[in-house]
Amino acid sequence: MKRRQALQLAGLSALGLAAVRPGSADAKPYSPPLNHEQPTIPGMPFNSYHSPPLTPFVDELPRLPKVISPTRMVAAGGRHRFHRDLGRAPSAGFGGLSHHGPTIETQAGTEPQIRFVNNLRSHPMAIDVDTTLHGVSEKDRHRPPLVIHLHGAPNRPEHDGFPTSPFRLGRGVDYRFTNPPHACPLWYHDHSMGTTRLSIYAGLSGHYHVRDQWDTGTRDNPLGLPAGGYETALIISDKLFYPDGKMRYDNTWTVPTGHWAGGLCGDTMVVNGKVWPRMPVDRGLYRFRILSASQLNDYRLSLSDGSTFWVIGSDGGLLDAPVPVKALNVAAAERYDILVDFSRYRPGQKVQLVNSMQISMFGQMNGALMVRPVMRFDVGSRTGRYQRVPDRLRGGRGLPDRLPPRHTGHDNHRIATLNVTVNPRNLSWLGVLNMNLNDLDWATKDFEHPVQGTTECWDIVNSDATMQSHSLHVHLVQYRVVGRWDFDKVRYLAENPPPVLGTRWTPDPTDYLTSEMFNPAPYEFGWKDTVRCPPNQVTRIMVRWPTAAELGFDPDAVFTGLNNEKLQGYVWHCHLTNHEDNEMMQRMRVVAPGRHTGFIEVPGAGGHHGGGHGH
Numbered sequence: 001m002k003r004r005q006a007l008q009l010a011g012l013s014a015l016g017l018a019a020v021r022p023g024s025a026d027a028k029p030y031s032p033p034l035n036h037e038q039p040t041i042p043g044m045p046f047n048s049y050h051s052p053p054l055t056p057f058v059d060e061l062p063r064l065p066k067v068i069s070p071t072r073m074v075a076a077g078g079r080h081r082f083h084r085d086l087g088r089a090p091s092a093g094f095g096g097l098s099h100h101g102p103t104i105e106t107q108a109g110t111e112p113q114i115r116f117v118n119n120l121r122s123h124p125m126a127i128d129v130d131t132t133l134h135g136v137s138e139k140d141r142h143r144p145p146l147v148i149h150l151h152g153a154p155n156r157p158e159h160d161g162f163p164t165s166p167f168r169l170g171r172g173v174d175y176r177f178t179n180p181p182h183a184c185p186l187w188y189h190d191h192s193m194g195t196t197r198l199s200i201y202a203g204l205s206g207h208y209h210v211r212d213q214w215d216t217g218t219r220d221n222p223l224g225l226p227a228g229g230y231e232t233a234l235i236i237s238d239k240l241f242y243p244d245g246k247m248r249y250d251n252t253w254t255v256p257t258g259h260w261a262g263g264l265c266g267d268t269m270v271v272n273g274k275v276w277p278r279m280p281v282d283r284g285l286y287r288f289r290i291l292s293a294s295q296l297n298d299y300r301l302s303l304s305d306g307s308t309f310w311v312i313g314s315d316g317g318l319l320d321a322p323v324p325v326k327a328l329n330v331a332a333a334e335r336y337d338i339l340v341d342f343s344r345y346r347p348g349q350k351v352q353l354v355n356s357m358q359i360s361m362f363g364q365m366n367g368a369l370m371v372r373p374v375m376r377f378d379v380g381s382r383t384g385r386y387q388r389v390p391d392r393l394r395g396g397r398g399l400p401d402r403l404p405p406r407h408t409g410h411d412n413h414r415i416a417t418l419n420v421t422v423n424p425r426n427l428s429w430l431g432v433l434n435m436n437l438n439d440l441d442w443a444t445k446d447f448e449h450p451v452q453g454t455t456e457c458w459d460i461v462n463s464d465a466t467m468q469s470h471s472l473h474v475h476l477v478q479y480r481v482v483g484r485w486d487f488d489k490v491r492y493l494a495e496n497p498p499p500v501l502g503t504r505w506t507p508d509p510t511d512y513l514t515s516e517m518f519n520p521a522p523y524e525f526g527w528k529d530t531v532r533c534p535p536n537q538v539t540r541i542m543v544r545w546p547t548a549a550e551l552g553f554d555p556d557a558v559f560t561g562l563n564n565e566k567l568q569g570y571v572w573h574c575h576l577t578n579h580e581d582n583e584m585m586q587r588m589r590v591v592a593p594g595r596h597t598g599f600i601e602v603p604g605a606g607g608h609h610g611g612g613h614g615h
């Protein structure tokens with residue numbers, strides 16, 4: 001918007017002639033509560049390893065290249081330099097990049113077919129492969145498995161990336177994805193059983209942006225959103241490095257290298273493959289499309305000068321109107337779309353994107369500290385092309401329909417618990433600990449069977465005896481976050497002692513709630529496929545399971561996996577990748593109404609596997 005127009009609008013407002021901003025763009029900015037539930041542990045006896053000292057803001061932010069409707073994507077190892085002062089180190093990426101993959105741009109409602117090729121000759125994190133975890137073998141070190149999951153899309157089951165059905169070196173697989181009917185920020189990543197954390201850490205992730213008639217990604221888009229060079233995709237993760245620049249995955253000497261250690265906490269922030277990068281910006285509005293590829297940590301993002309910014313969308317697409325915020329909580333695998341206005345700064349001014357999320361107690365026990373800087377914006381003298389935050393994004397002439405209500409009636413109610421337990425079958429280093437859902441492991445036959453066409457209310461109880469926040473992802477669907485309660489976890493655990501792993505444990509938390517239900521953050525009001533489940537809280541989501549007719553395929557069809565095994569269904573899991581790699585993932589079947597909902601034994605669907613072979 002030109003200065004003259006801005007003055008005109010200001011004049012109209014002053015005269016009260018036009019409510020030029022009916023949306024919430026100018027409302028009081030929201031600030032999520034600090035996660036006071038995480039105490040700071042003083043003087044922990046343990047200590048973590050540290051990256052070599054690195055000067056922040058010396059490397060320019062790499063722009064992830066965009067590819068429009070690609071038909072082929074090769075995953076390969078490369079050598080990547082994460083910082084000016086670090087050497088090149090083994091890494092992995094897609095589409096010729098040495099770390100991460102290009103941003104795939106594609107159209108809503110289409111079914112893109114992309115051939116993914118595994119050209120990974122060794123795993124960049126080979127020494128960190130833990131062969132005691134479910135589904136992991138020695139082979140995974142030198143012939144890494146690859147399974148592509150398009151996160152957030154209603155994929156056919158055989159194209160959803162079933163974790164136990166990987167392909168290896170030299171093989172290509174044609175994935176036929178199902179794009180949602182509207183614009184949204186999805187992402188693609190490796191989903192191999194037991195090694196997902198290491199593959200995502202190594203770089204095997206990329207943005208997948210679905211476009212539609214409104215969110216076109218072009219300069220003339222009807223929403224007035226920044227486009228072209230003013231729209232930037234960010235992949236944020238915390239990382240640890242050896243002095244020579246290699247990525248490090250063993251956080252602490254208390255757990256030896258190559259053993260599952262519960263979760264990595266880095267001491268640097270890496271954005272698009274660079275440690276603490278800087279980005280030159282014009283004085284105007286920018287759209288940042290944020291993806292957290294974090295392993296364990298949640299981030300609480302804000303601008304270092306406390307300025308307001310706006311959240312315009314979440315995992316499954318646009319919100320009704322921009323939500324002004326002072327801070328934004330982002331859990332692992334969540335995506336948020338934000339607008340930042342740099343026109344308020346003087347030329348030459350520098351402002352940082354910072355993190356203020358206290359490290360979880362588990363991370364602190366490994367000696368980890370909060371990493372504050374994320375990246376820096378260096379404001380130039382040029383005026384940017386976009387100056388005005390849109391009033392609304394949905395519900396109006398020339399705009400998509402408003403979001404449906406979050407509160408709806410439901411046909412079925414489920415309780416899911418998030419736990420840390422002893423796994424007598426895996427004598428791994430950390431005192432045989434593992435993470436799980438409902439006290440059941442991956443191989444359980446007692447998994448969920450939601451019925452197509454029904455709406456379900458899920459109460460997700462974070463009953464984890466530690467203070468860890470979890471990040472819950474359900475495949476196939478986008479859902480809504482209804483609200484959260486505080487609950488008395490200590491009494492819940494004491495009065496309902498969990499049995500050993502393998503017996504369903506989902507006590508009703510109703511009698512243990514200690515607060516009224518409170519709303520999620522206003523930026524969580526939209527469509528979500530991943531939800532933050534804070535410690536000592538019950539998180540309620542509302543899920544509608546689509547029918548085969550709506551999907552255009554049977555989500556419960558038995559299909560042949562990549563290694564000729566018979567498979568069925570989808571998965572749901574914690575997206576703290578350390579957790580999904582150690583039992584915090586289960587199968588699920590979305591069954592037709594009236595069909596037998598008991599377990600149907602499908603050979604090869606669960607249990608241990610050695611993986612297929614390349615041919």
Ligand SMILES: [Cu+2]
Pocket residue numbers: 435469470471574575576579580584
């Ligand atoms: Cu978890």
